[in-house]
Amino acid sequence: MQLTLWTYEGPPHVGAMRVATGMQGLHYVLHAPQGDTYADLLFTMIERRSARPPVTYTTFQARDLGGDTADLFKDSVRTAYDRFKPQAMLVGASCTAELIQDDPGGLARALNLPVPVIAVELPAYQKKENWGAAETFYRLVRTLAQPVERTPSARPRCNILGPTALGFRHRDDLREITSLLNRMGIDINVTAPMGATPDDLARLADADFNVVLYPEVAGTAATYLAKTFGQKSTRIVPIGMGATRDFIAEVAELAGIDATAVLDEANAHMPWYARSVDSNYLTGKRVYVFGDATHVIAAARIAQTELGFTVVGMGTYSREFAREVREAAKLYGVEALITDDYLDVEDQVASLHVELVLGSQMERHIAKRLGVPCAMISAPMHVQDFPARYAPQMGFEGANVIFDTWVHPLMMGLEEHLLGMFREDFEFNAAPSHLGTSPARMEAPVAAPALAAAAPTPAADTLVMDRPAESITAKGQPVWSADGEKELGKIPFFVRGKARRNTERYAAEKGIAVISVETLYDAKAHFSR
Amino acid sequence: MDGIAAIAPQAASGCGDAPVLKERGQREVFCGLTGIIWLHRKIQDAFFLVVGSRTCAHLIQSAAGVMIFAEPRFATAIIDERDLAGLADCNDELDRVVTRLLQRRPEIKLLFLVGSCPSEVIKLDLSRAAQRLSRQMSPAVRVLNYSGSGIETTFTQGEDACLASLVPELPVAADDAPADLLVVGALADVVEDQMRRLFSAMGIERVSFLPPRRSGDLPAISPNTKMLLAQPFLAETGRMLEERGVTRLAAPFPLGIEGTTLWLQAAAKAFAVPQSTFDSAIAAPARRGSEAVAKVREQMAGKSIFMFPDSQLEIPLARFLARELDMKLIEIGTPYLHRQHLASELDMLPAGTMLSEGQDVERQLDRCRDAKPDLTVCGLGLANPLEAEGLATKWSIELLFTPIQGFDQAADLAELFARPLVRRAKLRV
Numbered sequence: 001m002q003l004t005l006w007t008y009e010g011p012p013h014v015g016a017m018r019v020a021t022g023m024q025g026l027h028y029v030l031h032a033p034q035g036d037t038y039a040d041l042l043f044t045m046i047e048r049r050s051a052r053p054p055v056t057y058t059t060f061q062a063r064d065l066g067g068d069t070a071d072l073f074k075d076s077v078r079t080a081y082d083r084f085k086p087q088a089m090l091v092g093a094s095c096t097a098e099l100i101q102d103d104p105g106g107l108a109r110a111l112n113l114p115v116p117v118i119a120v121e122l123p124a125y126q127k128k129e130n131w132g133a134a135e136t137f138y139r140l141v142r143t144l145a146q147p148v149e150r151t152p153s154a155r156p157r158c159n160i161l162g163p164t165a166l167g168f169r170h171r172d173d174l175r176e177i178t179s180l181l182n183r184m185g186i187d188i189n190v191t192a193p194m195g196a197t198p199d200d201l202a203r204l205a206d207a208d209f210n211v212v213l214y215p216e217v218a219g220t221a222a223t224y225l226a227k228t229f230g231q232k233s234t235r236i237v238p239i240g241m242g243a244t245r246d247f248i249a250e251v252a253e254l255a256g257i258d259a260t261a262v263l264d265e266a267n268a269h270m271p272w273y274a275r276s277v278d279s280n281y282l283t284g285k286r287v288y289v290f291g292d293a294t295h296v297i298a299a300a301r302i303a304q305t306e307l308g309f310t311v312v313g314m315g316t317y318s319r320e321f322a323r324e325v326r327e328a329a330k331l332y333g334v335e336a337l338i339t340d341d342y343l344d345v346e347d348q349v350a351s352l353h354v355e356l357v358l359g360s361q362m363e364r365h366i367a368k369r370l371g372v373p374c375a376m377i378s379a380p381m382h383v384q385d386f387p388a389r390y391a392p393q394m395g396f397e398g399a400n401v402i403f404d405t406w407v408h409p410l411m412m413g414l415e416e417h418l419l420g421m422f423r424e425d426f427e428f429n430a431a432p433s434h435l436g437t438s439p440a441r442m443e444a445p446v447a448a449p450a451l452a453a454a455a456p457t458p459a460a461d462t463l464v465m466d467r468p469a470e471s472i473t474a475k476g477q478p479v480w481s482a483d484g485e486k487e488l489g490k491i492p493f494f495v496r497g498k499a500r501r502n503t504e505r506y507a508a509e510k511g512i513a514v515i516s517v518e519t520l521y522d523a524k525a526h527f528s529r
Numbered sequence: 530m531d532g533i534a535a536i537a538p539q540a541a542s543g544c545g546d547a548p549v550l551k552e553r554g555q556r557e558v559f560c561g562l563t564g565i566i567w568l569h570r571k572i573q574d575a576f577f578l579v580v581g582s583r584t585c586a587h588l589i590q591s592a593a594g595v596m597i598f599a600e601p602r603f604a605t606a607i608i609d610e611r612d613l614a615g616l617a618d619c620n621d622e623l624d625r626v627v628t629r630l631l632q633r634r635p636e637i638k639l640l641f642l643v644g645s646c647p648s649e650v651i652k653l654d655l656s657r658a659a660q661r662l663s664r665q666m667s668p669a670v671r672v673l674n675y676s677g678s679g680i681e682t683t684f685t686q687g688e689d690a691c692l693a694s695l696v697p698e699l700p701v702a703a704d705d706a707p708a709d710l711l712v713v714g715a716l717a718d719v720v721e722d723q724m725r726r727l728f729s730a731m732g733i734e735r736v737s738f739l740p741p742r743r744s745g746d747l748p749a750i751s752p753n754t755k756m757l758l759a760q761p762f763l764a765e766t767g768r769m770l771e772e773r774g775v776t777r778l779a780a781p782f783p784l785g786i787e788g789t790t791l792w793l794q795a796a797a798k799a800f801a802v803p804q805s806t807f808d809s810a811i812a813a814p815a816r817r818g819s820e821a822v823a824k825v826r827e828q829m830a831g832k833s834i835f836m837f838p839d840s841q842l843e844i845p846l847a848r849f850l851a852r853e854l855d856m857k858l859i860e861i862g863t864p865y866l867h868r869q870h871l872a873s874e875l876d877m878l879p880a881g882t883m884l885s886e887g888q889d890v891e892r893q894l895d896r897c898r899d900a901k902p903d904l905t906v907c908g909l910g911l912a913n914p915l916e917a918e919g920l921a922t923k924w925s926i927e928l929l930f931t932p933i934q935g936f937d938q939a940a941d942l943a944e945l946f947a948r949p950l951v952r953r954a955k956l957r958v
């Protein structure tokens with residue numbers, strides 16, 4: 001048993017749902033109890049989809065258990081087929097149905113439906129969401145992709161593999177990369193899962209190579225396609241300037257074309273922004289990166305080599321890609337943290353004196369608790385991470401978007417200096433002035449029983465410090481003198497929490513009962529790097 | 530229990546015996562685990578540990594606002610393949626997890642082990658585990674258990690199961706203890722405070738609430754205790770309290786001016802409060818509330834409404850919408866219809882109201898689309914898709930997360946239904 005406060009990934013059948021919901025003409029029958037229908041809201045509320053996911057749940061109850069759950073499953077498949085008339089069906093079990101061992105695949109096949117029925121076995125007590133997505137996509141491809149007579153074409157053709165429903169910026173990444181490939185003179189044969197029908201999957205082989213946007217989802221299927229149809233795939237994920245250029249070179253080679261023209265992208269503003277003098281203050285900012293493997297590897301490269309930050313720690317919850325993330329971490333001289341326990345991540349962020357966190361919704365919370373700025377780079381995410389505007393992560397426009405979203409939460413250089421020099425200025429509210437959050441609000445604990453997408457964003461004021469107070473007040477622990485507390489208040493908010501903790505730790509270690517202004521500065525000197 | 534409403538309904542008609550469409554098919558509802566989202570806020574020193582799968586953990590965090598709380602008072606002990614294969618002893622594992630948890634959260638006084646579908650299917654005996662852990666942790670922490678599993682419970686039935694697990698813990702007051710009033714069902718703190726003031730104005734001072742805000746304040750009960758259910762989904766809790774000798778006061782639920790009046794009146798009668806005292810106690814808030822509701826009625830009168838089953842609040846809500854906002858009820862779905870606890874409510878519904886129990890979501894969607902209601906009340910999974918089809922919707926879950934009971938919340942409750950329509954009228958995009 002694993003004690004879990006928050007989970008980065010859902011169960012594997014949610015991965016299957018992301019594939020099915022991204023596709024058209026496919027219907028998924030899931031043997032599951034009623035509560036599991038919550039997964040619909042991930043799509044309809046968080047991603048704001050305007051249609052229900054194409055999923056039927058059997059919603060068996062305790063009274064069904066002894067007897068007819070298998071019949072209930074068969075009925076559900078038959079009824080769903082009659083109602084939705086899909087080109088193909090997926091069937092499978094959620095965690096509870098896995099325990100009752102009804103064999104959804106066998107039961108569904110016995111119905112002799114006139115369409116392909118693909119059974120996906122997703123071990124729920126072992127695997128998680130991304131694995132489930134990859135396995136489902138692989139099973140679909142394996143069942144549906146057929147050998148084809150190649151369509152003659154003057155231009156090279158590729159498939160784009162990986163984008164799903166509920167993916168971090170998948171919609172916009174797909175648009176960006178499709179347009180990039182088109183400008184390179186490459187046609188798209190099939191994009192999948194997003195937007196593809198089962199019939200489209202049947203003609204995957206009618207392409208020269210595959211572009212794999214998200215290895216977490218499409219890696220397994222791409223390997224199968226390579227083995228079966230000899231299609232090579234891209235290995236580079238085009239997130240960041242450098243990676244996008246490398247990706248273009250890789251694609252050009254696979255397609256046998258010259259792509260130098262697209263390398264010179266007039267709309268790539270990011271390199272100049274990074275070089276312009278106002279970006280000087282970004283140099284060496286201590287950055288922590290956590291999320292899925294693809295985005296973490298890309299983000300670390302951008303942070304270190306394209307923005308001039310220092311990557312002080314990185315890690316992933318994608319255990320399947322632990323090796324790749326470990327390799328990448330070596331480039332920056334850090335050791336990768338591979339975990340799905342967000343408390344481990346929080347400990348690491350707290351101990352590394354981080355100035356910017358790049359992460360998922362979990363890290364957003366960690367960063368808020370610790371008073372550190374944060375930008376989103378990966379799932380899991382919140383409703384606000386599905387922006388209305390075009391905001392890809394991939395390609396040249398993606399690099400522009402990343403520059404803006406990562407730099408925005410930081411204090412601008414001059415502002416930071418002025419704040420440092422004139423901390424007593426009563427008009428300085430100690431947060432980046434363009435973000436408009438007052439420190440008083442940031443510290444106010446408000447119990448907001450909001451629900452998923454109901455509340456817009458947990459702005460700073462919905463953060464709940466649902467823990468014993470940070471300051472140590474128990475007997476035998478140091479207490480703050482009034483002067484010390486006042487001096488602490490002059491420290492910019494984003495390092496104040498750290499200063500408080502460090503000073504208290506220092507005082508405790510030295511046996512100092514009352515923390516004075518002197519103690520604060522002694523501690524600062526003690527911990528300075 | 531006699532199952533007969535103590536208070537005569539205003540309308541002689543009603544739905545008391547109306548046939549109910551019973552459906553079986555796909556249910557689009559939460560399981561009982563979801564109750565943890567409000568219960569963990571209500572009882573401030575309690576912690577809810579779900580013993581379940583990653584699905585259970587994902588459900589709570591998705592329904593809870595995708596991590597609004599940096600560290601909430603709930604968690605999941607996720608069963609993994611080692612537990613299933615018997616490589617790890619589930620009880621040892623549970624002890625380990627609980628120990629780690631309580632080390633982290635020393636302020637916790639009451640721990641609920643919450644069963645789920647997986648824990649039930651593998652027949653993990655959480656009641657024995659709770660007893661064992663309670664012994665070990667005593668007196669610092671009391672450990673109780675209940676099931677919030679989706680194979681046993683629907684949404685608010687989780688709260689029922691949780692409160693039912695508290696009933697055996699309630700201290701015994703002396704047999705000759707003076708009569709007292711127990712209000713059962715989690716309410717917003719502000720609502721509780723209002724109720725307490727109203728009871729006090731009527732001269733009923735011995736009032737307690739279940740669940741209490743702190744686990745140490747569990748109310749004592751005696752054969753002289755009378756209870757008012759504040760929520761319509763407390764079948765098991767009500768039954769267990771009656772078994773312990775508590776008398777249930779039959780009443781409609783305190784939603785809307787009428788519901789609140791009759792609910793309070795049930796207590797007034799049981800405690801022999803003089804009519805004049807009662808009238809003067811409620812006069813001011815009831816008038817204020819009615820005036821506020823009247824404003825919303827102007828917008829809502831004649832509008833039709835369709836309710837998908839969700840929380841069991843549907844029938845009292847429908848009664849309020851029909852009688853106080855003059856709305857037209859097309860279909861009122863409820864996951865489960867408890868005829869005894871809802872007797873007074875059913876009598877007050879307009880005759881011929883179409884009630885449905887259980888669900889076949891696809892068929893119900895068909896009916897809803899055919900009926901083209903002005904407003905559809907449904908869960909989060911259905912709301913945006915129906916909006917996209919052109920139907921105005923109200924998320925039902927909000928009704929559990931908002932103070933809606935009592936006189937001063939009646940207009941807020943009405944507003945919740947009015948807002949989607951007002952918004953639609955406003956938008957020009």
Ligand code: SF4
Binds near residue numbers: 644646647680
């Ligand atoms: S329905 Fe069962 S398995 Fe699903 S979340 Fe609820 S308790 Fe867990």
Ligand code: SF4
Binds near residue numbers: 411412415432434
């Ligand atoms: S808002 Fe603040 S950070 Fe932004 S430019 Fe003005 S002073 Fe600088």
